Amino acid sequence: MRVSAKSDYALRALIELARSNEGPVSAEELGRRQEIPHGFLQAILADLRRAGVVVSQRGQSGGWRMARAAEEVSVADVIRAVDGPLVSVYGLRPEAVSYNEKAAVLQHVWIAARHSLRDVFEQVSIAALASGTLPEEVTSRTSDEDAWQPH
Numbered sequence: 001m002r003v004s005a006k007s008d009y010a011l012r013a014l015i016e017l018a019r020s021n022e023g024p025v026s027a028e029e030l031g032r033r034q035e036i037p038h039g040f041l042q043a044i045l046a047d048l049r050r051a052g053v054v055v056s057q058r059g060q061s062g063g064w065r066m067a068r069a070a071e072e073v074s075v076a077d078v079i080r081a082v083d084g085p086l087v088s089v090y091g092l093r094p095e096a097v098s099y100n101e102k103a104a105v106l107q108h109v110w111i112a113a114r115h116s117l118r119d120v121f122e123q124v125s126i127a128a129l130a131s132g133t134l135p136e137e138v139t140s141r142t143s144d145e146d147a148w149q150p151h
Contacts, residue, residue, distance in 0.1 A: 001117065006082045009036045010044045011129065014078060017054065018070035018130035024056075024063030044082055051081035070130060076121035086121065087114035 012034040017025060031041045045064055048054045055067040066073070079086060087110055089097045094110035123135050141147060 001087075001113075003079075004083050006040075006044055006047075007079045009034070009041060010048060010078050010082045011075065011126075012036065013041060013044065013064075014048070014053070014066070014070070014073070014126045015130050017064060017066050018126045020065075023061065024065045026063040030064065047082045048078070051077070053077065053081055066126070070127035071125050073126045074122050075124045075126075075129070076118060078126070079121060085114075086117045 013030045013036060016030050016033050027041055027045060028038060030036065030045075031038045036044075045054060045056070049056060049067075052067050053073055054064050056062065056064050076086060085093055087094055089110055094107060094114055097107055097110065099106055120138055120141070123137055128134055
């Protein structure tokens with residue numbers, strides 16, 4: 001799986017919003033805190049607004065804030081909002097891909113991969129990221145030394 005810069009930046013911006021106690025935060029401030037290019041961040045925030053993850057507030061004390069509680073927004077929600085489905089094959093969802101009988105087994109691999117990603121991404125909320133406290137189901141996956149190997 002490849003995590004796009006767009007997903008990474010979106011998650012980093014949401015961590016900042018979830019940790020913010022001073023009300024709405026400007027895009028400029030979010031970008032400065034996380035070193036995210038301003039134009040790119042504006043497009044990401046627009047995607048997150050369309051998905052109902054953030055809202056903007058105009059005016060002198062304006063900026064961006066979470067539209068829902070950070071506990072209710074998962075990493076999967078954010079990735080889907082900015083990049084689309086967690087797993088796609090040639091732009092199609094795995095269940096929509098068709099192969100000839102010799103390669104049909106590939107569809108099962110793609111669906112299993114999506115299921116594994118869901119097991120992690122749907123359990124981790126923005127609140128968990130902001131607090132630095134991940135669910136045991138996620139941290140247990142990183143305790144195996146092999147998980148840290150780049151193969």
